[in-house]
Amino acid sequence: MIHTGHESIVVRRSAALLIPIMQLFGLYVLFFGQYGPGGGFVGGVMLGASLIAGILIFGPDGQPAAAAKKLLKTDGLGLLIFVGVGGLCLIGGGAFLNYSHMQLPGLDGPTRRYVGIILTQIGVAADIAVAAVSIVFSLYAASSDEVSNG
């Protein structure tokens, strides 16, 4: 499927320009989720899609693919952030994910809720992005008989 990158210089140059913008917009959507439509899932999909675009255009030896392979090692880190926030709430004596009980020093009730939600959203985004990239890698491994542990 993706043995080489895309050859056209137009595609390569514009991708080099567009991918950072996609990532920036993904982050914007992630943080805008506090106030309006958006949030961890959509932001994570955008971050993942930007990496997938990089893999498809610059090929398996390109720099985005190398970054994505490193990212795959952190599989589950996002969920750990999510569970970690929930665990901090448990330690504070509230139910799992009850942000008002989250134990972070120097924060009052509303700020705790705010920080708690944004942290779980970051966790969700990280996990969705890694999951999207890992799907591409496993399809790639299936199409060329090369076995990679995706």
Add this chain to the structure above:
Amino acid sequence: MTYHIPALVFLVPFVTAIGLPLIALRDERRCRPAALAALSVMAVLSLMNLGSVLSQGEIRYAFSGWAPPVGIEWVADEIASIMVVAATLLALVSVLYSSPFPIQTLQGRSVPYYSILLLLVSGLSGVIYAGDLFNIFVFLEIVALSAYSLVAVPGGRALVSAFRYLIMGALGASFYLLGVAYFYASTGTLNIADLAQRTPGLLESKAVIGGLIFMFIGLGIKMALMPLHAWLPDAYSDAPDTASPILAALLTKVALLVWVRILFWVIGVGDAEQPAVVFSLVWVMGALASVGGVVLALSQTEIKRIFAYGGIAHVGLVLIGVGQGSHTGLTAGLFYLLNDAVMQCALFLLAGVLVHQYGVRTLDDLKSVNVSSSWVVGAFVVVAVSMIGLPPTGGFFGKWYIVLSAVESRNYFALAAIIITTLLTLAYFARVLERMFRGAPKSPQVPDTPLSFRASVAALAAAIMGLGLWSDRIVSVLLEATRGLGQ
């Protein structure tokens, strides 16, 4: 503190599952100890939960502090707590038992294998605890997805079985979800406690009846009810020997438990006339499944497949008990479900030992070897006695209460089905035992049975005897927990 234990029971294996790639980053051999440690902690927590539920009453856990029906609710009542204890201990025994299997059989995939195994166990606890129909669906899917990938681990033929199981399981999940949607459309809630108040008046509604039928078909595929069972024998016999005990013990049982919950906790309360049709459907299907399962078990030659069909028959027996609609029948069904989980785990564990120690897969193979280990043979006899239903094992008392409930409601067809099932179970175990005891006298010397095999089969045989010897106490707890349900 005790209030949070249900969440912790779920979180311990879940966090270990997602942290496992980090724990085993340097050394793959750390996976098994980590999984064992997580399951041991989970076992202790689930026992603590059972203790507190039995002494202080049920725990209703509201996630993130939102009260139901807005928030997600977990209900740890007596039945859920007992089932979680059983699930956790069986998972612990099956991981303990897997140690002599060389790690090379996993071909460097032990991190994903143990991760998925732990996800399966945490998903099981979620299904059992979940207090609303949609969360039950979510956790059933976590369990099912983990099970598909565990079945596929050996590769080759197992891939085909896993794919078939995937298609059937996805179909079952869709049917169940469709039924949930019908319930939501007609009642406006999915919380089981809320549904219990609203559905009894709505049983005339075609939407509720349709939803109930969809749920029954969906869960019927998941619990391998007789005409929908085709995925099970292949999936269980091709699954890795280390994973099949836990799959066989718990996958069909949790779906069965969900169906029992819907039958008694959602629609079986209040109006006694209308659900009678549903209950007769359930016991007739159960009777067909139990007789059909044993007949098919008799015609198998591969040992794991015999046990798989035996499991299908026992799902039918539970449904016969539950389908009587009486208090006795419900208790009998739940008690037999508990017994069946332990027996299935023990059977597949013994089948794994036979493969690993003696290279025996079929009945004919069994003829040419000499099963010399007294631990294996002893445990096998105990499990066989329990499967057939002779005292003093748990299987006898479970069957006894099911027979009692059938006699109480003067249901002689169900009684006949139970007796036929018992006799044919005796017949297929006789086929296995006959070949086991008439082993070849001059068979090659096999190495001594490893300690973990002996310990795990002995633990399960002891559990089966224990379930029989303390059956009156367990049944009285179950009778107390189901007070007011059924007629």
